[in-house]
Each structure stands twice: as C-alpha cells, then as structure tokens.
Amino acid sequence: MTILTLNNIRKSYFLGKEEFPVLKGIDLSFDKGDFVSILGESGGGKSTLMNIIGGLDRKYDGEVIVNGVKQADKKEKSMDEYRRDTVGFIFQSFNLVSYLSVLDNVLISLKMTNLSHKAQIQKAEALLKQVGLFEHKKKNPNQLSGGQKQRVAIARALANDPDIIIADEPTGALDSQNTQDVLTILSDIAKSGKTVIVVTHSQEVADHGTRIVHLADGQVTSDERIKPAYPAVEKARDFKTKTLSFSAKTRMASQHFLHNWKQNLMIMIGVAIGLFSVMFFLGLGNGAKGYMNKMVTDLANPNVPLVMKRVTEDNNKKNDEAMGESQQSMIVNSEKTAITDTLVDKVAKLDHVKKVEKGFNVMPANLEVTIGTTKEPFRQIQTWTDMNTDSSLLTGEKPGQNEVVVTDTFAKKWDKSNWKKLVGKTIHISYKMADAAGKEVDIAQDLKVSGVIKGNAATNALTMNFKTVSQTFKDKGLVSEPNYIVPTIDDSHNVDSVVKKIQSLKTNGKKDFVTFSVGTVLEPINTITSIVTIVLAMIAGISLLVSLMMIIATTYMSVAERTKEIGILRALGARKRDIRSLFVVETIILGLASAVLGIIVAFIGQVIVNSAVSNLLDKYSIIQVSAGAVIGSIIIAIIIALFASLMPAGKAASLNPIEALSND
Numbered sequence: 205m206t207i208l209t210l211n212n213i214r215k216s217y218f219l220g221k222e223e224f225p226v227l228k229g230i231d232l233s234f235d236k237g238d239f240v241s242i243l244g245e246s247g248g249g250k251s252t253l254m255n256i257i258g259g260l261d262r263k264y265d266g267e268v269i270v271n272g273v274k275q276a277d278k279k280e281k282s283m284d285e286y287r288r289d290t291v292g293f294i295f296q297s298f299n300l301v302s303y304l305s306v307l308d309n310v311l312i313s314l315k316m317t318n319l320s321h322k323a324q325i326q327k328a329e330a331l332l333k334q335v336g337l338f339e340h341k342k343k344n345p346n347q348l349s350g351g352q353k354q355r356v357a358i359a360r361a362l363a364n365d366p367d368i369i370i371a372d373e374p375t376g377a378l379d380s381q382n383t384q385d386v387l388t389i390l391s392d393i394a395k396s397g398k399t400v401i402v403v404t405h406s407q408e409v410a411d412h413g414t415r416i417v418h419l420a421d422g423q424v425t426s427d428e429r430i431k432p433a434y435p436a437v438e439k440a441r442d443f444k445t446k447t448l449s450f451s452a453k454t455r456m457a458s459q460h461f462l463h464n465w466k467q468n469l470m471i472m473i474g475v476a477i478g479l480f481s482v483m484f485f486l487g488l489g490n491g492a493k494g495y496m497n498k499m500v501t502d503l504a505n506p507n508v509p510l511v512m513k514r515v516t517e518d519n520n521k522k523n524d525e526a527m528g529e530s531q532q533s534m535i536v537n538s539e540k541t542a543i544t545d546t547l548v549d550k551v552a553k554l555d556h557v558k559k560v561e562k563g564f565n566v567m568p569a570n571l572e573v574t575i576g577t578t579k580e581p582f583r584q585i586q587t588w589t590d591m592n593t594d595s596s597l598l599t600g601e602k603p604g605q606n607e608v609v610v611t612d613t614f615a616k617k618w619d620k621s622n623w624k625k626l627v628g629k630t631i632h633i634s635y636k637m638a639d640a641a642g643k644e645v646d647i648a649q650d651l652k653v654s655g656v657i658k659g660n661a662a663t664n665a666l667t668m669n670f671k672t673v674s675q676t677f678k679d680k681g682l683v684s685e686p687n688y689i690v691p692t693i694d695d696s697h698n699v700d701s702v703v704k705k706i707q708s709l710k711t712n713g714k715k716d717f718v719t720f721s722v723g724t725v726l727e728p729i730n731t732i733t734s735i736v737t738i739v740l741a742m743i744a745g746i747s748l749l750v751s752l753m754m755i756i757a758t759t760y761m762s763v764a765e766r767t768k769e770i771g772i773l774r775a776l777g778a779r780k781r782d783i784r785s786l787f788v789v790e791t792i793i794l795g796l797a798s799a800v801l802g803i804i805v806a807f808i809g810q811v812i813v814n815s816a817v818s819n820l821l822d823k824y825s826i827i828q829v830s831a832g833a834v835i836g837s838i839i840i841a842i843i844i845a846l847f848a849s850l851m852p853a854g855k856a857a858s859l860n861p862i863e864a865l866s867n868d
C-alpha cells in the first residue's frame with residue numbers, strides 16, 4: 205500500500221547564474237511497512253532527496269504525493285503541518301536538545317499534539333521504555349552514550365506516531381553493537397506498519413532493510429527488493445497534532461533561561477542596576493519634594509491662601525506683580541487696603557470656602573516691647589489666623605483677646621535659659637500709627653504673652669488676635685477693617701480654583717483682590733525638584749540603553765549557538781513564529797527577572813539610606829520609591845526585552861531549517 209510517491213523530482217542548486225542539477229528526475233514510490241535504504245556515492249543527492257521527502261525543502265520541481273494527496277501549494281504552513289504530522293526525523297548526529305532532559309526531548313514532539321499533559325508524559329515514558337531508556341529519562345543528553353542518544357532520538361521521532369520515519373545515516377556515529385540495536389529498532393518500526401527511509405553508505409545497514417535504492421549522479425540507478433514490505437497495520441491515531449502551545453514555548457524558554465543561568469544572571473545584574481538607579485533617583489526626588497513640602501507646610505497651612513486688597517489701578521497686571529503694590533500699601537494701615545465686610549462676604553460666599561478670617565499685617569513706627577529692663581524693637585504687628593499652624597509654636601498657645609505671641613529671640617533676650625517662662629507674663633507694647641488724615645497716633649498697651657514662635661529676622665513680628673488689634677485701632681480712630689483675609693478652603697485640591705475665582709472678583713469693573721498662597725511658593729520648588737529628578741533618572745536611564753545593547757548582543761549570540769536546535773525544532777514541525785516566540789519569551793523572562801531584582805535592590809537601598817539619614821531628617825523617609833516607579837520599571841524592563849529580542853528572534857525564525865540542521 206503506497207504511502208509516498210515521488211514523480212519526476214528535479215532539483216538544482218545555483219551558484220550565481222550557474223545551475224548545478226543535483227536531482228535529475230527521481231521517480232519512486234514507498235509502501236507502508238517498507239524499510240528502504242537509499243545508497244549512493246557521496247554527493248549523489250541523497251540528503252537533498254531526503255530534505256524534499258521530509259518537507260524541509262520546498263524548492264524543487266516535480267510532485268510529492270503523500271497518502272494520495274499531492275503537496276500542491278508547498279506553503280510554509282502546510283509543510284510545517286506535514287513535518288509535524290507525517291514524518292519523523294532521525295539524524296546521524298542525534299540532534300538532541302542539550303538543555304532538555306531525555307524525557308523533555310521526547311516531549312517536544314508530543315507538545316505538538318492535543319494529548320493532555322498527563323497523556324503526553326505517559327506516552328513519552330512508554331516510548332522511552334520501548335527503546336530501553338526509561339531509567340535514564342531524567343538525564344541530560346550529555347550524560348548518555350552515542351547509542352543511547354540515538355535511541356532517544358528514535359523515541360522522539362516516533363512520538364507523533366508519524367507514517368514515515370526518515371533517518372539520515374542513523375548508525376554513522378555508532379559502534380557495531382549499537383548499530384545492531386538501532387537497526388533492530390528501525391526494523392521493528394517498519395514491522396509496525398510505518399515506512400522507514402534510511403540514507404546510508406553502509407551495505408550492512410542496507411541489508412537490514414526490505415529494499416535498496418541506488419542513487420548516483422541525481423538519478424535512481426537501481427531499485428532492488430530484498431524482502432517484501434511488512435504488512436501494513438491499520439491503526440487509527442488516537443490524537444491529533446497541533447502547533448506548539450504558548451505554555452510549552454514558555455516552559456522551553458524558561459528551561460533554557462535556567463540552563464544558561466550564569467550568563468543570564470550577569471545580564472540581569474546589568475539591567476537591574478539601570479532600573480534600580482532610575483527607581484532610586486525617582487524615589488529620592490519624591491522624598492526630597494515631600495520633605496520640602498512638609499517643611500513649608502509645617503510653617504504655613506497650604507489650604508489657606510492670603511487675600512489682600514488689590515490697590516493697583518491696572519486690571520491687567522498679573523497677580524504677583526499687583527501683590528507688591530498691595531503689600532507696600534499695607535505697611536501703613538490705610539483705607540486703600542481695608543477690606544470691608546461687603547468684600548469679605550463676597551469671598552465667604554464662594555463655593556468650597558468654609559470660613560473667612562480677618563487679619564492685620566502692619567509695620568508701625570517705633571514699635572517697641574518692654575518687660576522689666578528688657579527692651580526690644582519689633583518690625584511688624586500681625587494677627588494669628590489659620591495660616592499659622594500650631595506646630596509653629598515653640599511653647600504656649602495661640603493668642604486670645606489681649607494676648608500676644610512673641611519671638612524666641614525676644615524671649616531669650618529676656619531670660620536666656622528660662623525663656624519659656626515668659627508665657628503668662630505681661631509685656632508693654634508701644635508704637636505710632638498714622639490715621640486717615642496722616643496724623644500720627646500714639647498707641648501703648650499691656651498684653652499677656654500666650655506663646656513663643658521661632659523668630660524671623662525678616663518679619664520680626666508680634667502676633668496678636670484680630671479682635672485685639674482691630675479694637676485698639678477702632679479706639680484710636682484708625683482704620684479697623686482688616687488689611688488681609690484668609691479663607692479656609694475645604695480641600696487642598698480646590699485651593700487653586702478658589703484662588704483663581706478670588707483673583708477675578710470685581711467691584712465696578714475693578715478687580716478686588718490679590719492673593720498669596722504657600723502653594724505658589726511650593727510650585728517652583730516642586731518644578732525644580734521634578735526637573736532635577738527627571739534629569740538624574742534619565743542619566744541613570746542611559747545605563748538601560750547599555751543593557752538593551754547587551755541583551756541584543758547576547759540574544760544574537762544565543763541564536764548563533766542554538767542554530768542547530770532551531771533546525772531540529774523546525775524539522776519536528778515548529779513554525780517560524782514558534783521559534784520567534786521562544787526567543788522573545790526567554791528575553792521577556794530575562795527582563796522580568798531583572799526588574800524583580802532591581803525592585804528588590806531598590807527597596808533594600810531605600811531601607812538602608814532612609815535609616816542612615818533618619819536622624820538628620822527628623823525620621824523623614826528621603827527615598828520614597830513609588831508604586832508607579834515599580835510598575836514603570838516592570839513595564840520598561842518588558843519593553844527593553846521585547847525591543848532587544850525583536851531582531852535576533854526574527855533572525856532565528858528566518859533561518860533556513862536545512863542550513864540550520866547542517867550547522868556545526
């Protein structure tokens with residue numbers, strides 16, 4: 205019963221335009237249960253013919269008819285399917301995959317079937333029993349003798365239960381005992397109804413078969429039957445072949461990754477250093493920004509902007525320019541800067557404004573504080589509002605009615621060591637203010653010290669509550685309306701929008717207010733920190749480019765080293781894209797492993813640095829690696845790996861299987 209027919213097969217190789225005909229019209233047919241030896245002189249075209257029969261070579265003229273079906277389109281896909289389904293290869297040099305165990309080598313073929321994982325293992329073990337190697341299933345090919353290797357290769361060729369077994373000099377590398385063993389197995393295969401086609405130089409091998417075909421100079425010179433073909437056995441296959449599954453490819457890729465662990469570890473360290481540095485610098489930027497923000501917001505509440513009367517006549521002036529003029533005018537408490545209740549209401553009615561506090565900030569002439577023999581000039585009188593935070597108090601409390609908060613400079617001048625005792629004492633304050641008409645008014649009052657804040661040479665202020673100041677001014681006939689107000693905003697996210705609204709409030713077409721918030725101070729700090737952080741992270745990121753090159757180079761090297769393996773996989777029926785994904789998946793595993801290593805090192809580094817500088821920064825964590833940076837580095841690692849694998853994996857996929865198999 206014919207399984208394979210070759211009709212007028214012709215094949216030439218070309219060197220430039222010169223044609224070298226190798227097969228010059230081969231007509232042969234092969235029966236089921238036949239053990240055919242193809243004998244011939246070296247260079248006669250035997251291997252070329254085998255490559256055509258095995259579906260590795262598509263560039264020939266003539267017809268190959270398998271099971272009555274002509275190989276018509278000779279497309280890559282149908283040839284892959286043909287190799288997977290119909291033929292099994294046995295090579296002179298065994299061609300086992302070195303990093304896979306004996307069992308896994310047999311399983312490669314079975315991974316291209318729809319058998320369950322368990323059934324695949326059972327079948328692989330049964331095949332290994334059949335060739336007498338079950339006990340060696342866990343060994344690696346390099347732990348086997350030549351004869352044993354060839355028996356593994358036979359088990360692998362039989363795994364898909366193919367109709368045709370093609371063996372190219374299967375005993376060429378074996379001693380006589382192993383040759384006998386292999387020939388017996390091949391005969392048994394033929395007896396099981398399969399067609400065995402063996403290319404050989406050896407008459408001994410040829411005599412073992414049922415038929416000998418002589419090939420010389422690209423033609424069949426004799427076709428001799430020694431014995432009848434073994435009877436065909438009709439046995440339906442209980443599974444189907446299919447393409448290599450993704451999980452099988454991932455498993456193979458991870459097996460190679462582990463096999464090559466030393467080289468991979470080096471690359472991983474390289475990539476991890478890059479990722480670690482990027483994460484570390486971003487973390488430092490985060491921490492530094494957080495620390496500076498904390499410092500500033502500890503001093504002043506960011507949710508409470510300062511609102512002053514806009515005094516400039518020019519509506520187009522930007523807020524920051526207009527503010528200078530308002531601050532100048534505030535020094536003397538004039539009607540120009542007074543914020544009337546109507547204006548206060550306008551702000552209070554805005555959305556997200558919880559409450560509005562009134563405040564004063566003035567710079568009276570001859571402002572002086574006396575207690576006992578201690579006399580100290582001050583610069584400003586300001587009022588305590590929500591802008592001040594309780595944490596700014598070194599001791600004591602915020603000022604109540606007829607109370608005042610002084611600076612530690614003053615308190616220490618009074619008593620260097622017991623300065624805190626100033627709280628509760630009464631101090632005498634005197635200063636001069638000009639009234640609306642410009643006439644000087646003398647003010648003198650005794651107030652109780654309620655607390656002490658850190659002195660600030662620039663402001664050097666006495667802090668009272670609004671009512672205390674306003675009442676004093678009212679009693680003296682001075683402007684008693686606040687010269688600034690502080691709205692408290694419900695949520696920090698709304699500060700910007702409320703501030704913008706306040707800046708655009710108008711009376712009779714003229715803008716009412718200018719504003720100042722800590723947020724505006726923080727903005728440039730944050731911008732600069734972000735820029736510095738990004739620049740540092742980018743510099744660190746350059747090492748990632750180096751890693752990229754490193755991965756590309758090593759993957760190319762790996763493709764070169766594994767050329768033979770690629771040929772074997774193609775011969776077993778793996779598609780181009782399976783080869784590509786093997787390399788891509790392995791590089792992605794490498795990228796992910798590097799990211800994990802980088803992340804672990806970054807977190808260890810974070811703990812070490814943070815605890816080292818903890819005392820300097822008041823227990824603040826200066827390195828703060830964010831979840832975003834962690835996720836980002838995983839993504840970067842995957843992108844680098846993907847990018848690095850594209851070209852080498854493409855090269856691997858496009859290798860010609862015949863050339864790959866003949867690679868030494």
Ligand SMILES: Nc1ncnc2c1ncn2[C@@H]1O[C@H](COP(=O)(O)OP(=O)(O)OP(=O)(O)O)[C@@H](O)[C@H]1O
Binds near residue numbers: 247249
């Ligand atoms: N890729 C190729 N390009 C050009 N010529 C080739 C190529 N492959 C094989 N040939 C030539 O084709 C002829 C047949 O080679 P082939 O390998 O089929 O011979 P063979 O009978 O298998 O020889 P051997 O017994 O030594 O393996 C040889 O002359 C060889 O030089």
